[in-house]
Amino acid sequence: MKDAKEQSSEIVVEDQKIIGNGSSIRETITDVRGFLAWGAYTGIKSKRRDLALIYSEVPASAAAVFTQNMVVAEPVKISRKHIKQGRAQLFVINAGNANACTGEQGRLGAQEMVDTAAKTFDLDPKHIIIASTGVIGRKFPTEKVVKGIIKNASKLTSDPIAGTLAANAILTTDTFAKESYSRAKIGKHEIRMAGIAKGSGMIHPNMATMLGFIVTDAAITPPLLDEALRECVNESFNMITVDGDTSTNDMVAVMANGQSGMPEIKTKGKAYKAFREELMEHCVVLASQIVSDGEGSTRLIQYDVEGAPNKVAARQIARTISDSNLVKTAFFGRDPNWGRIVAAAGRAGVSYNPDKTDLFISTEKRTVQLLENGQPVKWNARTLKSMMRAIHLFVRINLKSGKGRATAWGSDLSYEYVRINAEYTT
């Protein structure tokens, strides 16, 4: 072989059959231009992937919103600082250990997670956003995470399977991976957007961390991205309730790397609105998948509140209804108990005239009115009963007391939920 002529034998192949890029594999975050990903085993979890890496080939505009819980995990403390630059290039997320209530050991571990990633990927540490999810108060497995970052950096790929692996690597007790993908037009440019998320699991309320990571090849300034994300999270992730608890680790983050070639969105014009709408769609889809995978949840119920005195009031009412255990158990029992819905609305701390209330229940196919001006409407019991079997239900309540509107999502409350939470021993 040493005698062979030194030449590159590289040739172009025309008819290479490509696995996994056929029309029947579904797109993931790595189909968004300029993004690579991987989901790896580090051994924190004995049999499942537990480290996700999401990388932009160029520095991207970035924004994130974090938990409002007073107790905050170490990665949240760091990422909150980093995101202030408005730029990021890498998300590093581990599952299996939340790095919350871990003290100095955890603080150092989170810092080492950043420093290792910065060194491995040759990045400004401030361009790295880290997140953790899993058990709280247990020593952070720094060495496993650090080794995992180093070992798996070279595996980053745009292959669609990598997006799926990343989506699975951030799960804890979720029963399925949450993923979204879309293509949209902004002006003349096609942009792509995709997201992954994890939600509440089956074990303990304070492990029910909600994480969302969205990537897009749209171009937008960091302040506008931040504003859009806050608005979207406020009307999606913040409007879902599984058990009302907020975690120490909640985070939704987005990178927009501009690789679609579109001109950067710098003002709140038409392009901004189109972008915001697309981002909203992803936040709503990911959040609703989280509700669908709630502890023992069997139904996803959307609550639309209209005609509230103002938006804040509408949000308060929507959340109070969607959070009500009486409403939730009624839905589990397939009982369209309007009394419980109206009662929950009435105790939301908002002043309105209940005698004007209209109330509707819908499936995707049909709608039945239950109340008109606060008075029961006679409905077709058989229709209603069959409607209550749907796994997606829509409750619309119109207070006719103003222009405030809001939407919230909630699950029902099943025997399964009680069993899970009753049988779990710490």
Added chain:
Amino acid sequence: MKDAKEQSSEIVVEDQKIIGNGSSIRETITDVRGFLAWGAYTGIKSKRRDLALIYSEVPASAAAVFTQNMVVAEPVKISRKHIKQGRAQLFVINAGNANACTGEQGRLGAQEMVDTAAKTFDLDPKHIIIASTGVIGRKFPTEKVVKGIIKNASKLTSDPIAGTLAANAILTTDTFAKESYSRAKIGKHEIRMAGIAKGSGMIHPNMATMLGFIVTDAAITPPLLDEALRECVNESFNMITVDGDTSTNDMVAVMANGQSGMPEIKTKGKAYKAFREELMEHCVVLASQIVSDGEGSTRLIQYDVEGAPNKVAARQIARTISDSNLVKTAFFGRDPNWGRIVAAAGRAGVSYNPDKTDLFISTEKRTVQLLENGQPVKWNARTLKSMMRAIHLFVRINLKSGKGRATAWGSDLSYEYVRINAEYTT
């Protein structure tokens, strides 16, 4: 309320915001016309979904292929009989228990699974195909499965999330759900096809059951569907190797319910070919996802054998190379060791002249020739080394000894695989 006028208050809603049917949620088996599904908890597995139901609203043409292992699970025995009718309407799959080596108790359990489903869904028992996956030789949890079928029958829905739940409910130690979806034209008609699969896990070779379920709204006669499925499985699921073992429970089944409205395919003409090609695409995509999730697998390698004396010889060579531990470890070590590939081909039991062998290694972007007429070609070592980082690699070997061609897929063999299988204690 008793005084209220008896009338249906059903109204049509124009602007109902539909969750989960937005553009950013990805399609699943329930987006194929006339198919409903669900993935449920029955308690066989403590924290994960373990029962999948896939239902066609009308009786469908059906076909299935089964494991060739001499030891065969109870559901396989039953489904093998049922599929002979060529019609089916319901797939019922449980995870967590394989119902293999369970004796009379297991036989009765499988039969009760069928009888319960037949009664609950008001179906001819022969139109029900059942499958099980999980632990072998442990008492079949008949009561849990039966209760699960009864309890969850009403949850069947065409909501896309249900397809995802079903895809997750058939997993055992898989680290992600395998799903495929496509739309294609056959003549003037758009048909839809989608599949779910599970593959080998992380624990024990004899738990590495391979299951695949494909649904389509195309119309095709049962004998032609059977022929197409056999051909496709033969060139996909049967050409993947993770550890060479076959399970007691392997099964790939398909239902074609004709709800696309296309005329039924009754001859092996153009429409048949188009259908077969679409089915092949799904089989290949699902099978390659299984390889990608193999025990400790880090790479998916496609082996194309050309110029073998005949097709059978080509298949034999492709499988021998993809099965070789020496080849597999070379790929894990990022060593393009052509000697091991050629040696594996040489011991496949096929007679050919090795001095004519051409050998190529490719990624999705580039190809390097390693051998020409059995002689090493000098390649660019740097190019090759960087190519070996790809998670999808393609090996093409041309024996120039005939017209036989075949493709096989394999994983590499990692430390992780050894660790997993060494540390596992039964």
